[in-house]
Amino acid sequence: MSQHPTDFAGLPAAPPLEEPDTEWHRLNPRVMIADPLNEIASVFGVLVLILVVRGRFELELWETAIALGISGVLVGYAMVRWLTTRYRVTAKHVELHSGWLVKKHRQVARDRLRTVDLTASVPHRLVGLAVVRLGTGRQDAGTEDELTLNAITKAQAENLRLTLLRREVSPQPAETPEAPSQKDSPGTLLSKMDPKWLRFAPLTLFGVVAVGTLLGGAAAIARQIKVDLFHIGPVQAVVDWFTTMPLLTTIPVIVAGGLVISTIAGVAVYVILYWNYELNREEHGSLLVRYGLLEVRSVSIEQKRMRGAKVEEPLLLRTGKGAKCSAVATGLGTGAGSGMLLPQAPRAEAHRVAAEALQLTESPTTAALTRHPRAALLRRLFRATVPLVALAAVLGGLRIYLSFPDWPWIVALCLLPFSLLLGIDRYRNLGHAHSQDHLVSRSGSLIRQTVALHRHGIIGWKITRSIFQRRVGLVTLHATTGASTGRAETETGAYSVEDIGEADALRLAETALPGLLTPFLERVPPLNADGKG
Amino acid sequence: MNTAEPRLQLRLRPPANQVSRKAIGWWALQAVIEWAVLVGVLVAARLLFDWTGGWPTTLLVLVIVFAIAHSAVMPFWRYRVHRWETTEQAVYVQSGWFWLDARVAPVSRVQTVDMKRGPLQQWLGLATVVVTTASAAGPLEIAGLDHDVATRLVDELTVVAEAAQGDAT
Numbered sequence: 001m002s003q004h005p006t007d008f009a010g011l012p013a014a015p016p017l018e019e020p021d022t023e024w025h026r027l028n029p030r031v032m033i034a035d036p037l038n039e040i041a042s043v044f045g046v047l048v049l050i051l052v053v054r055g056r057f058e059l060e061l062w063e064t065a066i067a068l069g070i071s072g073v074l075v076g077y078a079m080v081r082w083l084t085t086r087y088r089v090t091a092k093h094v095e096l097h098s099g100w101l102v103k104k105h106r107q108v109a110r111d112r113l114r115t116v117d118l119t120a121s122v123p124h125r126l127v128g129l130a131v132v133r134l135g136t137g138r139q140d141a142g143t144e145d146e147l148t149l150n151a152i153t154k155a156q157a158e159n160l161r162l163t164l165l166r167r168e169v170s171p172q173p174a175e176t177p178e179a180p181s182q183k184d185s186p187g188t189l190l191s192k193m194d195p196k197w198l199r200f201a202p203l204t205l206f207g208v209v210a211v212g213t214l215l216g217g218a219a220a221i222a223r224q225i226k227v228d229l230f231h232i233g234p235v236q237a238v239v240d241w242f243t244t245m246p247l248l249t250t251i252p253v254i255v256a257g258g259l260v261i262s263t264i265a266g267v268a269v270y271v272i273l274y275w276n277y278e279l280n281r282e283e284h285g286s287l288l289v290r291y292g293l294l295e296v297r298s299v300s301i302e303q304k305r306m307r308g309a310k311v312e313e314p315l316l317l318r319t320g321k322g323a324k325c326s327a328v329a330t331g332l333g334t335g336a337g338s339g340m341l342l343p344q345a346p347r348a349e350a351h352r353v354a355a356e357a358l359q360l361t362e363s364p365t366t367a368a369l370t371r372h373p374r375a376a377l378l379r380r381l382f383r384a385t386v387p388l389v390a391l392a393a394v395l396g397g398l399r400i401y402l403s404f405p406d407w408p409w410i411v412a413l414c415l416l417p418f419s420l421l422l423g424i425d426r427y428r429n430l431g432h433a434h435s436q437d438h439l440v441s442r443s444g445s446l447i448r449q450t451v452a453l454h455r456h457g458i459i460g461w462k463i464t465r466s467i468f469q470r471r472v473g474l475v476t477l478h479a480t481t482g483a484s485t486g487r488a489e490t491e492t493g494a495y496s497v498e499d500i501g502e503a504d505a506l507r508l509a510e511t512a513l514p515g516l517l518t519p520f521l522e523r524v525p526p527l528n529a530d531g532k533g
Numbered sequence: 534m535n536t537a538e539p540r541l542q543l544r545l546r547p548p549a550n551q552v553s554r555k556a557i558g559w560w561a562l563q564a565v566i567e568w569a570v571l572v573g574v575l576v577a578a579r580l581l582f583d584w585t586g587g588w589p590t591t592l593l594v595l596v597i598v599f600a601i602a603h604s605a606v607m608p609f610w611r612y613r614v615h616r617w618e619t620t621e622q623a624v625y626v627q628s629g630w631f632w633l634d635a636r637v638a639p640v641s642r643v644q645t646v647d648m649k650r651g652p653l654q655q656w657l658g659l660a661t662v663v664v665t666t667a668s669a670a671g672p673l674e675i676a677g678l679d680h681d682v683a684t685r686l687v688d689e690l691t692v693v694a695e696a697a698q699g700d701a702t
Contacts, residue, residue: 330667459638459639459642459666459667459668460636460637460638460639460642460666460668460670460673461635461636461637462634462635462636462637462670463545463634463635463636463637464629464632464633464634464635465632465633465635466631466632466633467631467632470633478670480636480638480666480668480670481668482666482667482668482669484669493668493669493670493671494668494670502542502543502544502545503542503543503544506543506544506545507543513639515622516622516623516637516639517545517623517637519620519622519623520545520546520548520618520623520625520637521543521544521545521546522543522544522546523541523542523543523544524541524542524544525541525542
């Protein structure tokens with residue numbers, strides 16, 4: 001992707017496990033432009049918006065002063081940051097010096113670096129830079145162990161990525177001229193964006209979120225600059241139309257309008273986020289994911305860090321036979337989506353990508369799963385009914401004693417069938433298997449997820465039994481692991497098999513890690529003949 | 534499925550060892566101290582801000598009753614549940630209350646083994662052993678061991694864990 005072979009073109013990147021380059025480097029001076037650009041642009045964007053809404057070219061003095069002041073501070077900050085930041089890559093370490101009043105020195109051993117993540121936002125792309133994030137993937141250390149170079153030229157970044165990840169390659173199998181081969185043909189293509197995938201965009205919540213954010217932002221700005229949104233010409237006209245037309249007309253119009261707008265917004269967001277998506281396997285074996293229309297992101301994951309894959313199917317996406325796929329790997333960065341292998345796409349593609357990423361012919365995520373005992377269904381139905389019935393009872397009580405209206409408790413009861421359906425679906429989705437050395441577990445209904453975790457990625461078991469579970473002989477088996485999909489919300493450190501029969505759980509654990517549990521097992525006569533029906 | 538020949542079912546047995554009996558006293562002391570703080574606050578509010586009447590009195594009585602029940606029952610319950618065992622290959626710890634929590638970690642995947650002792654534990658000659666792995670699911674903790682048992686355990690596990698290769702992820 002790098003257009004010009006810059007100053008690094010002459011520097012051999014691959015051969016004899018690289019010369020220790022102990023020079024201290026500065027970041028690229030263009031960060032002084034790229035850094036504040038985004039913020040300055042949004043400051044001036046707000047000014048323009050104010051002008052448009054006011055309908056006349058008139059700004060108050062304090063508005064201009066604040067805009068200029070903010071811009072000045074941002075530029076100054078960027079200059080200080082450039083002046084005070086230095087980094088170097090030695091044979092053993094990557095070091096980063098930064099800070100002016102509070103000096104920071106960070107040093108990460110190169111053999112502990114697991115992922116190299118390049119991001120180029122719009123301002124960075126305008127000046128040809130990329131931000132490099134180096135992850136060591138100690139989960140307990142959080143972001144402390146992450147090292148960010150913000151920013152260097154794209155060519156430097158690509159080179160750095162290759163230098164840092166290449167170490168795994170065994171004494172190069174006669175790799176010829178490295179410069180051309182590593183530039184534009186990064187290994188084998190595993191998957192790439194197909195415009196047909198755009199049909200999944202309306203099945204995400206992207207559109208709703210985008211429209212909500214825009215409306216919220218507009219309302220906030222309007223409040224700041226004291227413009228009554230409802231009294232701007234076009235808005236006023238729409239409001240008037242709605243208030244004069246009968247409900248029978250307005251409701252379908254609102255629904256249709258909402259669908260159209262959220263669909264368009266959904267497609268737009270999908271394109272902006274994932275356009276040019278590509279998944280490659282590089283020559284030295286790492287997986288390389290690149291995507292983004294405006295902000296370009298590229299994440300490499302070393303193959304030996306891969307511990308499994310996760311296929312996610314949120315309810316809406318599932319109705320359209322779509323899914324997305326993430327890597328389960330150790331040492332992924334803490335940034336959102338650093339484990340993403342495939343955005344919303346056909347389900348078959350998700351499983352195929354999972355198989356490719358795990359270097360298998362067939363993905364363990366497609367394995368035939370064993371259902372969980374009936375008791376698990378009862379637990380789900382219980383959870384689906386009891387809270388709603390309790391809520392309805394409380395609302396009914398309020399109706400009787402505090403003269404609440406009738407509709408709240410009726411609504412609560414009307415939700416019951418849906419809740420039950422969800423509960424049944426949650427049970428139907430429960431399943432587990434051990435396939436091709438992977439522990440496979442599926443659960444969830446609103447977000448159905450299938451996780452395949454390689455047995456070498458399992459670093460222990462946690463078996464939890466609540467009082468209710470104990471009564472019906474169920475357990476929840478958690479496979480604790482150092483690997484994750486790199487997303488903060490899933491960072492529980494374990495993948496679990498919910499409400500599995502105790503004996504099944506133990507057998508599963510024994511298959512995955514033979515011998516570990518053996519000394520702690522005993523055989524007893526069954527308490528209840530739950531297996532018999 | 535017809536699994537076992539003599540219709541026996543596989544079950545996870547509890548770990549072999551209990552923690553020190555002195556741990557009962559430790560947990561009881563902890564509970565009493567924590568409850569005393571809460572009761573103290575309530576009493577102080579009563580005296581200083583004249584927070585009296587039906588509700589506050591009921592609350593105070595309820596808290597005291599619950600505090601006594603908790604401090605009396607919890608330590609013995611916990612003593613029964615909190616168990617541990619180590620083999621050449623694994624560390625096995627059980628804890629919990631309404632959720633019974635059994636954790637097994639292969640010794641080869643252990644990253645660090647630490648011992649921690651609060652003031653009460655030091656006074657009673659107790660210690661807590663903390664075994665961490667690379668998982669974010671949290672460490673395995675064996676609370677309320679006799680100090681010398683804990684020391685021996687830490688030494689043993691450290692030796693084995695160091696012998697294991699790699700970064701244990």
